[in-house]
Amino acid sequence: MNLTRHLHWSFALLGLLSFSLSAHAQKPVYRCETAGKVSYSDAPCMGAKEIDTTPTQGMDKMTGASRKGADVQRAEHNALMADALKPLTGMSPEQYQVYKHRFKLSPRDKAECTRLDTELPELKQRAATATATPTEKALADVELYKARKQFNNLNC
Numbered sequence: 001m002n003l004t005r006h007l008h009w010s011f012a013l014l015g016l017l018s019f020s021l022s023a024h025a026q027k028p029v030y031r032c033e034t035a036g037k038v039s040y041s042d043a044p045c046m047g048a049k050e051i052d053t054t055p056t057q058g059m060d061k062m063t064g065a066s067r068k069g070a071d072v073q074r075a076e077h078n079a080l081m082a083d084a085l086k087p088l089t090g091m092s093p094e095q096y097q098v099y100k101h102r103f104k105l106s107p108r109d110k111a112e113c114t115r116l117d118t119e120l121p122e123l124k125q126r127a128a129t130a131t132a133t134p135t136e137k138a139l140a141d142v143e144l145y146k147a148r149k150q151f152n153n154l155n156c
Contacts (some may be wrong), residue, residue, distance in 0.1 A: 027152075029053045044148035047141050050124075102156065113156035116147055123147050 030048035032039050040051065068076075082089075082096035089096060102110050127140040 015035070028148075030148075036056065043152055044145055046145050048145070105155070109154050109156075113151070113154055116151045116154075116156060120144075120147055 005150065027042045028044075029051045030041050030044050031051050032045035032048050033039060034045070078097060079093040082091065082093035088090070089099075091099060102113055105113065123144040125139065126138065127144045129137070129140070
């Protein structure tokens with residue numbers, strides 16, 4: 001009886017924390033080059049390069065103290081919460097962030113996002129292979145574009 005009550009409260013707390021913490025999953029940023037012009041977008045394009053946009057923390061020149069923006073503080077807080085909940089969820093901070101972001105998706109969309117999670121790295125590798133013929137490279141670029149577009153449209 002006592003164990004059941006304890007589990008009930010643990011899951012209730014987990015549920016409240018899931019809803020109270022906003023999920024700020026970072027969308028990828030793509031560097032697109034079209035007709036010699038470079039643009040950056042959150043929507044994929046053909047032959048796009050993914051850009052690392054991880055927020056950094058600056059340093060105050062006078063004190064040498066770290067100056068963190070709200071986005072960095074939020075990410076650190078979410079990582080600490082995910083670490084604290086790891087015994088209950090069994091998820092790493094990265095896995096927990098993805099779980100929270102995809103919480104409201106339909107089961108079908110969640111399954112498609114999971115499939116794309118495994119497919120995208122393989123497609124990126126295939127598109128980046130230098131030994132591929134121009135036709136194989138173009139085909140790999142098209143497949144990568146389609147997968148990225150679907151990932152973006154599903155809001156994975």
